[in-house]
Amino acid sequence: SSYPTNGLTQDMIHRYSRHLMLPSFGVEGQANLLKSSILVVGAGGLGASALLYFAAAGVGRLGIVDHDVVELNNMHRQVIHTEAYVGKPKVKSAGAACRSVNSSIEVVEHQEALRTSNALEILSKYDIIVDATDNAPTRYLISDCCVVLGKPLVSGAALGMEGQLTVYNYKGGPCYRCLFPLPPPRTACQSCAEGGVLGVVPGIIGCLQALEAIKIAAAVGEPLSGRMLLLDALSGRIRIVKIRGRSTHCEACGENATFTQQKFREFDYEKFTETPLRVPPLKLNL
Amino acid sequence: SSYPTNGLTQDMIHRYSRHLMLPSFGVEGQANLLKSSILVVGAGGLGASALLYFAAAGVGRLGIVDHDVVELNNMHRQVIHTEAYVGKPKVKSAGAACRSVNSSIEVVEHQEALRTSNALEILSKYDIIVDATDNAPTRYLISDCCVVLGKPLVSGAALGMEGQLTVYNYKGGPCYRCLFPLPPPRTACQSCAEGGVLGVVPGIIGCLQALEAIKIAAAVGEPLSGRMLLLDALSGRIRIVKIRGRSTHCEACGENATFTQQKFREFDYEKFTETPLRVPPLKLNL
Amino acid sequence: MPITPTTNGGLELLCDSKKIHNVNIEQQNGEGKLIMKDLLSWVRTNLIKERPEMFMKGDTVRPGVLVLVNDCDWELSGQLDTSLEEKDVVVFISTLHGG
Amino acid sequence: MPITPTTNGGLELLCDSKKIHNVNIEQQNGEGKLIMKDLLSWVRTNLIKERPEMFMKGDTVRPGVLVLVNDCDWELSGQLDTSLEEKDVVVFISTLHGG
Numbered sequence: 001s002s003y004p005t006n007g008l009t010q011d012m013i014h015r016y017s018r019h020l021m022l023p024s025f026g027v028e029g030q031a032n033l034l035k036s037s038i039l040v041v042g043a044g045g046l047g048a049s050a051l052l053y054f055a056a057a058g059v060g061r062l063g064i065v066d067h068d069v070v071e072l073n074n075m076h077r078q079v080i081h082t083e084a085y086v087g088k089p090k091v092k093s094a095g096a097a098c099r100s101v102n103s104s105i106e107v108v109e110h111q112e113a114l115r116t117s118n119a120l121e122i123l124s125k126y127d128i129i130v131d132a133t134d135n136a137p138t139r140y141l142i143s144d145c146c147v148v149l150g151k152p153l154v155s156g157a158a159l160g161m162e163g164q165l166t167v168y169n170y171k172g173g174p175c176y177r178c179l180f181p182l183p184p185p186r187t188a189c190q191s192c193a194e195g196g197v198l199g200v201v202p203g204i205i206g207c208l209q210a211l212e213a214i215k216i217a218a219a220v221g222e223p224l225s226g227r228m229l230l231l232d233a234l235s236g237r238i239r240i241v242k243i244r245g246r247s248t249h250c251e252a253c254g255e256n257a258t259f260t261q262q263k264f265r266e267f268d269y270e271k272f273t274e275t276p277l278r279v280p281p282l283k284l285n286l
Numbered sequence: 287s288s289y290p291t292n293g294l295t296q297d298m299i300h301r302y303s304r305h306l307m308l309p310s311f312g313v314e315g316q317a318n319l320l321k322s323s324i325l326v327v328g329a330g331g332l333g334a335s336a337l338l339y340f341a342a343a344g345v346g347r348l349g350i351v352d353h354d355v356v357e358l359n360n361m362h363r364q365v366i367h368t369e370a371y372v373g374k375p376k377v378k379s380a381g382a383a384c385r386s387v388n389s390s391i392e393v394v395e396h397q398e399a400l401r402t403s404n405a406l407e408i409l410s411k412y413d414i415i416v417d418a419t420d421n422a423p424t425r426y427l428i429s430d431c432c433v434v435l436g437k438p439l440v441s442g443a444a445l446g447m448e449g450q451l452t453v454y455n456y457k458g459g460p461c462y463r464c465l466f467p468l469p470p471p472r473t474a475c476q477s478c479a480e481g482g483v484l485g486v487v488p489g490i491i492g493c494l495q496a497l498e499a500i501k502i503a504a505a506v507g508e509p510l511s512g513r514m515l516l517l518d519a520l521s522g523r524i525r526i527v528k529i530r531g532r533s534t535h536c537e538a539c540g541e542n543a544t545f546t547q548q549k550f551r552e553f554d555y556e557k558f559t560e561t562p563l564r565v566p567p568l569k570l571n572l
Numbered sequence: 573m574p575i576t577p578t579t580n581g582g583l584e585l586l587c588d589s590k591k592i593h594n595v596n597i598e599q600q601n602g603e604g605k606l607i608m609k610d611l612l613s614w615v616r617t618n619l620i621k622e623r624p625e626m627f628m629k630g631d632t633v634r635p636g637v638l639v640l641v642n643d644c645d646w647e648l649s650g651q652l653d654t655s656l657e658e659k660d661v662v663v664f665i666s667t668l669h670g671g
Numbered sequence: 672m673p674i675t676p677t678t679n680g681g682l683e684l685l686c687d688s689k690k691i692h693n694v695n696i697e698q699q700n701g702e703g704k705l706i707m708k709d710l711l712s713w714v715r716t717n718l719i720k721e722r723p724e725m726f727m728k729g730d731t732v733r734p735g736v737l738v739l740v741n742d743c744d745w746e747l748s749g750q751l752d753t754s755l756e757e758k759d760v761v762v763f764i765s766t767l768h769g770g
């Protein structure tokens with residue numbers, strides 16, 4: 001054959017054939033994807049769908065960070081976990097699911113909560129970071145760590161019947177702190193455990209996070225940097241809005257920013273946001 | 287407790303607690319969902335994500351129609367299937383995955399291609415129909431059958447880097463033939479096997495199909511009837527556009543339409559669209 | 573002036589759970605001009621029914637709220653000084669943290 | 672008149688794979704009015720580079736193509752008689768069947 005195969009084996013050519021025949025993706029996009037590494041922080045509602053599509057698409061090395069175990073009340077939205085894994089670590093469950101979909105990629109399980117003490121070491125091993133977490137302090141922590149390490153961050157969130165999505169710190173675009181220099185009041189930060197969420201909403205946002213990260217990894221298309229997607233599931237409305245660029249005054253990424261690895265390690269995200277990094281779930285009494 | 291539980295068991299209350307605490311969904315929405323039945327035609331790229339979210343959300347009876355077997359070149363997008371099922375029927379694989387996510391719902395496997403000879407019988411057993419197929423004649427067949435039976439149809443499609451989604455035949459809204467009274471030329475109808483598709487694109491559209499069907503089943507929000515969602519994954523653009531209403535001249539659902547069950551059984555969809563109901567895949571030579 | 577402020581991301585809970593507000597606002601000065609500063613105080617007085625500290629802090633929105641004028645971040649159009657025109661769509665949205 | 676016809680759903684393949692076309696079209700008659708019928712023939716002549724039968728049939732678009740003027744089906748605005756204004760966005764999109 002006279003086509004360039006960029007090192008793809010016959011098995012890969014078969015498995016990814018529907019990607020290879022796409023003019024705007026092709027052998028080059030697939031080869032880029034197979035060479036890339038993506039870290040998903042959080043194997044919950046957002047991570048569930050994102051991880052399945054990363055594994056299926058052929059991301060070369062796929063990392064998963066989560067400290068939690070699978071609970072029955074996760075299963076209405078966290079479709080990567082099966083009932084057999086209730087009570088077991090989410091990274092084990094998600095890792096097994098990714099491997100069962102695609103045994104030819106490398107899946108790395110980080111069974112721990114992300115903290116200032118381990119984030120630099122873990123994130124530095126990956127090209128692209130996906131924020132699929134569920135609380136404000138971890139979102140600041142991940143964004144700052146991505147700025148310090150120079151990594152693009154695909155950030156998704158879902159609560160109730162709404163979802164949000166954007167790409168931070170990509171080719172001179174804004175970081176999380178450019179948009180949110182000050183943390184919101186504690187009472188404005190509900191988690192899914194506290195406020196509830198329609199299961200398919202994080203499913204949609206997680207798929208869209210997978211799309212954005214795959215575009216960046218494969219070097220195709222226009223990632224959602226400087227733009228934010230807003231989903232209102234109940235009314236069936238989706239807006240893609242233009243957001244501010246990088247702020248010159250940003251404490252993390254601005255012109256005079258002094259946010260170093262050392263400062264990151266010492267930053268107290270729980271104090272900054274007045275929120276614990278792990279949110280205890282409220283009980284629902286019916 | 288003084289809350290109404292609409293017949294939900296303690297297990298259900300635990301499993302679906304994040305739905306129950308949503309003011310706009312709540313116990314009533316969940317009870318409606320548990321009483322509903324949804325049929326997904328096609329356990330491919332669209333069906334994969336839609337089925338997982340239907341099972342997780344607690345659709346009471348979930349039907350799957352597919353005649354095909356799992357192939358390795360499906361696995362870049364059909365994340366409901368694992369490598370262990372390559373060569374086995376897609377309905378078996380998808381059914382097992384749905385049950386492993388939620389053993390408390392009923393999953394029905396229809397291992398056959400949808401035809402005029404079996405469609406009325408199969409579709410009549412379900413409240414809502416989801417079109418997750420991959421060819422023009424089956425799309426006309428499903429829409430006409432839904433019109434004849436008076437069922438809402440959640441229709442999704444994906445090809446290349448684009449996706450489309452709308453709800454047909456819902457509360458006086460348009461059907462597929464209202465929009466497309468005449469079939470497109472044969473050469474304008476590529477399938478994913480012929481044209482390729484980025485795996486996560488049907489994933490996104492399948493999740494959005496699940497959202498729309500869940501809204502209809504739970505009787506919440508505004509379904510995407512009379513509107514169509516257009517996804518351009520490469521540029522990261524989503525439009526939701528206003529489309530025509532029911533056409534008075536529509537051959538299937540218009541004022542003077544004579545499209546009966548008898549006429550449906552005798553209609554030749556392959557001749558009408560000049561396309562076989564089963565599209566043989568092209569081989570990719572690299 | 574007819575204008576459509578919209579509250580999302582949980583802010584609708586401060587407005588009787590209503591998201592889309594089709595309202596008509598009188599110009600605040602003789603020039604017939606309305607700017608975001610005027611709209612903000614109008615919304616604070618007329619639409620916010622509870623916990624106003626969840627909407628505003630000082631004379632602007634609280635941290636964590638994005639303001640969009642015709643699908644564009646108000647940081648790009650002058651924040652409080654952004655001029656409004658008839659039928660403009662202004663979205664107030666609280667950032668989400670769940671997943 | 673500046674106008675932005677957009678080709679999607681595979682129709683871009685008929686236009687050198689270009690989707691968004693920022694063009695300036697001269698009015699077709701003395702009244703300074705442009706209608707969709709004019710735009711359609713302009714697109715057919717100037718943007719479609721191959722297989723025109725995949726775009727038009729007779730004097731309108733072929734079956735399976737939706738036409739949207741400012742995110743609204745042209746069936747709702749008069750099809751070929753729809754009047755166009757400056758900066759209107761016209762989308763031609765082929766319906767997809769894949770999955």
Ligand SMILES: [Zn+2]
Pocket residue numbers: 174175176177178179246247250251252253254
């Ligand atoms: Zn910044």
Ligand SMILES: [Zn+2]
Pocket residue numbers: 460461462463464465532533536537538539540
């Ligand atoms: Zn009709």
